[in-house]
Amino acid sequence: MVSLHSYLILSAILFSIGTIGVLIRRNAIVIFMCVEMMLNSVNLTFIALSKHLGNVDGQIFVFFVMTVAAAEAAVGLALMIAFYKNRESIDVEDVKLMKL
Amino acid sequence: METFFFMIVAAVAVLASILVITCKNPINSALSLILTFFCLATLYVTLDAPFMAAIQVLVYAGAIMVLIVFVIMLLNVRTESGRRSSHSVLFGSLIGLFTLFQLFYLFNRSSLTGQKGTIDSALINKVGHTELIGKALYTDFLLPFEVTSILLLVAIIGAVVLTKKKI
Amino acid sequence: MSPIALDIAIHLAKIALIFFVVLTLAAYLVFAERRILAWIQDRKGPNRVGPFGLLQPLADLIKLLTKEDFRPAGADKWLFYLAPAMAAIPAILTFAVIPFGAPLQLFGREVPLQVADLNVGLLFFLALSSIAVYGVALGGWASNSKYALLGSIRGLAQLISYELSMGLSLVPTVMLAGSLRLSDIVGAQEGIWFIVYQPLAFAIFLISIAAECKRIPFDIPEAEGELVAGFHTEYSGMRFGLFFVGEYINIIVLGGLATTFFLGGWHGPWLPPFAWFSVKTLAFAFFFIWMRGTLPRLRYDQLMHLGWKVLTPLALVNILVTGWILMLR
Numbered sequence: 001m002v003s004l005h006s007y008l009i010l011s012a013i014l015f016s017i018g019t020i021g022v023l024i025r026r027n028a029i030v031i032f033m034c035v036e037m038m039l040n041s042v043n044l045t046f047i048a049l050s051k052h053l054g055n056v057d058g059q060i061f062v063f064f065v066m067t068v069a070a071a072e073a074a075v076g077l078a079l080m081i082a083f084y085k086n087r088e089s090i091d092v093e094d095v096k097l098m099k100l
Numbered sequence: 101m102e103t104f105f106f107m108i109v110a111a112v113a114v115l116a117s118i119l120v121i122t123c124k125n126p127i128n129s130a131l132s133l134i135l136t137f138f139c140l141a142t143l144y145v146t147l148d149a150p151f152m153a154a155i156q157v158l159v160y161a162g163a164i165m166v167l168i169v170f171v172i173m174l175l176n177v178r179t180e181s182g183r184r185s186s187h188s189v190l191f192g193s194l195i196g197l198f199t200l201f202q203l204f205y206l207f208n209r210s211s212l213t214g215q216k217g218t219i220d221s222a223l224i225n226k227v228g229h230t231e232l233i234g235k236a237l238y239t240d241f242l243l244p245f246e247v248t249s250i251l252l253l254v255a256i257i258g259a260v261v262l263t264k265k266k267i
Numbered sequence: 268m269s270p271i272a273l274d275i276a277i278h279l280a281k282i283a284l285i286f287f288v289v290l291t292l293a294a295y296l297v298f299a300e301r302r303i304l305a306w307i308q309d310r311k312g313p314n315r316v317g318p319f320g321l322l323q324p325l326a327d328l329i330k331l332l333t334k335e336d337f338r339p340a341g342a343d344k345w346l347f348y349l350a351p352a353m354a355a356i357p358a359i360l361t362f363a364v365i366p367f368g369a370p371l372q373l374f375g376r377e378v379p380l381q382v383a384d385l386n387v388g389l390l391f392f393l394a395l396s397s398i399a400v401y402g403v404a405l406g407g408w409a410s411n412s413k414y415a416l417l418g419s420i421r422g423l424a425q426l427i428s429y430e431l432s433m434g435l436s437l438v439p440t441v442m443l444a445g446s447l448r449l450s451d452i453v454g455a456q457e458g459i460w461f462i463v464y465q466p467l468a469f470a471i472f473l474i475s476i477a478a479e480c481k482r483i484p485f486d487i488p489e490a491e492g493e494l495v496a497g498f499h500t501e502y503s504g505m506r507f508g509l510f511f512v513g514e515y516i517n518i519i520v521l522g523g524l525a526t527t528f529f530l531g532g533w534h535g536p537w538l539p540p541f542a543w544f545s546v547k548t549l550a551f552a553f554f555f556i557w558m559r560g561t562l563p564r565l566r567y568d569q570l571m572h573l574g575w576k577v578l579t580p581l582a583l584v585n586i587l588v589t590g591w592i593l594m595l596r
Contacts, residue, residue: 002106007143008207010110014117014136016200021121023192029126029172033133036164037117043156044140051147055217056236059152063237066159067248071255073164077171078262084175127346127408134401154390162397163427169404170423173416228386230447 007048014041028080028090032073039069106146113139126172130165137161148221151229277373281382285362293515294324300556307560334504339411342501346409351506354402355513357395361520364388366450368533369540380533380541381450388449389441392524393434396479399517400426403481403488406510407498418497421567422488425478428574429485433475435582436468439589440528453532460531467585469529471578473554476521478574480514483559487567522551 014037021034043062050058080090087094116139119132137160144153219232237245298313298320305312314320338347368380385391400423407419441447443464444455455461462469478485489497499510526532526547533540565573 002103002146004212005207006106006110007147009204010113010143012200012203012207013114015203016196017114017117017121019199020193020196023195024189025121027126027177029168029177030121030129033120033129033168036160037120037133037136040137040140040160044143047144047147047149047152049212049214051149052212053214053217054219055214056219056232057240059149059233060236060241062152063155063233064244064248066155067251070159070164071251073167074255074259075262077167078259080171081175082262090175090177125343127343127405131346131405150385150387151390154387154394157394158390158397162394162400162430166397166400166404166423166427169401169408170420170427173404173408173420173423176416228446230386 004048004052008045011041011044011048014038014044026091026093028083028092028095031092032076032080035072036069039065102146106143109139109142113143126177127169130169130172134161134165137165148224149229151233277378278382281380285367285382286359289359289362289516289519290512292519293512294328296515296518296552297327297511298323299552300559303553303556304560307557328508331505331508336506337501337503339501341411343409343411346405347501348506350402350406350409351502351509351513352402353405354399355509355516357399357402358513358516358520361392361395362523364391364449365520365523365527366453366532367523367541367544379450384448384450387447389437389447389452393430393437396433397430399479400430402510402513403498406502410498410501412501414495415498415500418488418494418500421494422481422498425481425485425487425570425574428571429475429478429578432471432574432578432582433479435579435586436471436475437528438582438586439465439468442586442589442593449527453527453534456531457534460529460534462529465529465585465589467581469525471582471585472525472529474573474578476525477555477558478570480517480521480555482518482555484562484565485570486564487570518552518555519548522548522555525551 018034018038018041021037022031025031025034043065046058046062046065050056083095084090113136116132116135120129120136123129123132137156141153141156141161144150144156224232301323302312302314302320312320313323316322316326338344363382364385366379366381366384370377370379372378403422403426404419407415407417407422410416440452440461443461444452446452446455481488487497488494489499494500499507502510523544526544530547533544535543538546
């Protein structure tokens with residue numbers, strides 16, 4: 001039997017790697033993927049705790065997190081395409097002027 | 101046996117997630133992230149949540165990552181212009197490690213006080229996981245569920261508005 | 268033998284049987300397609316190797332295996348090697364949840380003719396079909412060639428669009444059967460097949476799976492006239508063979524799923540269950556070949572129009588109407 005603790009530690013590690021990725025990468029798409037990874041690590045926590053507490057409420061929250069992630073993907077990628085049309089780049093370093 | 105299996109899957113998940121942030125080519129990052137999602141889906145199966153595992157693969161690996169790969173291919177970004185400057189890498193890693201340390205500290209200090217529910221693996225095997233989730237989703241969480249549909253509608257409109265030249 | 272060892276042995280036997288039958292069938296489907304197309308077009312087709320050309324698949328296999336394994340300059344090595352496997356494996360994995368016969372009595376126990384009777388079987392199928400997209404995407408991307416890249420971008424857009432209508436057309440069958448488990452869906456069709464209640468959903472599903480297989484009215488990702496061979500332009504030898512066989516495995520598997528969801532699975536009079544399942548599945552395969560011999564290719568905008576503005580709204584209306592009727596019943 002794997003303890004609840006190991007699941008929480010795994011999710012903490014994944015979350016921290018995601019944080020580091022968001023902070024050190026320049027490519028907007030990779031940053032976006034790191035955000036998805038952080039959301040996923042939280043999902044793992046929800047499901048592990050939901051099993052531990054014998055309750056499906058945590059899993060319903062995972063459902064909502066996934067919906068938000070899907071909406072975020074649609075809007076975020078649309079933003080990236082719009083930005084690429086203007087700048088021919090998706091580096092976040094290039095997003096520093098508030099005009100076109 | 102179960103611990104051994106967990107260790108392997110967890111190790112693959114961590115390795116793949118490290119690859120996500122170290123690969124130069126965005127498409128390799130995307131593939132490593134898909135591998136991480138698969139590892140998490142296997143963990144969901146061991147946590148008696150087969151429905152969540154299926155949804156995980158369907159939504160994350162099958163929809164969100166496909167969109168990301170599609171955008172990478174459409175914009176044809178083959179290599180990255182490099183990382184940020186070295187001191188931002190240093191600070192970023194420090195902040196990440198600090199987060200990790202903080203989370204560990206929190207886990208060791210805190211204890212769970214929530215009420216124990218009645219759902220265990222025997223019940224899940226008997227009734228079915230999908231049925232349990234569906235019941236909770238359409239009774240206790242009906243309003244949030246309906247609100248998510250509005251969220252998705254807003255996201256669709258937002259994506260169309262952002263990418264169309266003339267509306 | 269202890270019960271657990273017997274269990275494992277039975278499972279391994281089922282998996283081996285599926286691998287053997289599906290792979291052989293896929294190889295012979297290629298042959299059958301060439302012969303039937305030739306018959307439709309008033310030609311002879313391959314008839315030289317063995318009696319009636321029946322050894323043609325073997326000759327093809329030897330040819331593909333002995334060809335040079337070529338990799339274009341500037342191609343991404345690992346992705347280039349990985350992509351054909353990612354196209355073929357999800358297709359054959361889907362067969363794990365399809366019940367292909369009535370449960371047997373073997374060694375004093377009931378053995379279901381299905382590798383894994385998952386509680387979320389239908390979602391498993393949808394998840395795997397969305398994973399199959401990566402083979403097309405990576406194959407075209409890794410080749411470092413403009414035809415391949417264009418083909419795989421088209422393929423991605425097509426597969427994503429038609430997955431939606433495919434998934435939505437299956438919702439009414441789930442509503443009728445009250446379960447996502449494939450054996451329950453088959454069990455619910457013991458009396459009347461779902462095609463009787465759901466002809467519209469069946470039509471939408473059939474069109475969508477033709478698009479998922481990238482078969483001729485929808486073969487835009489590999490349109491020879493415009494894109495040489497689309498996403499697998501740069502592949503040769505057995506790697507091309509994997510893409511090719513993957514496509515035919517996909518036809519068999521999706522035919523089997525259409526049988527399971529709408530044509531009552533293995534139910535049927537007179538013949539044994541396994542035979543019924545095979546006959547229905549092969550009828551779908553024949554239908555796809557026939558379609559290839561008859562229809563011209565759609566244009567890209569027509570394809571997108573059909574998927575998003577016709578099939579998806581129809582599937583949604585169908586779900587709504589089915590819901591009303593089930594509620595009033």
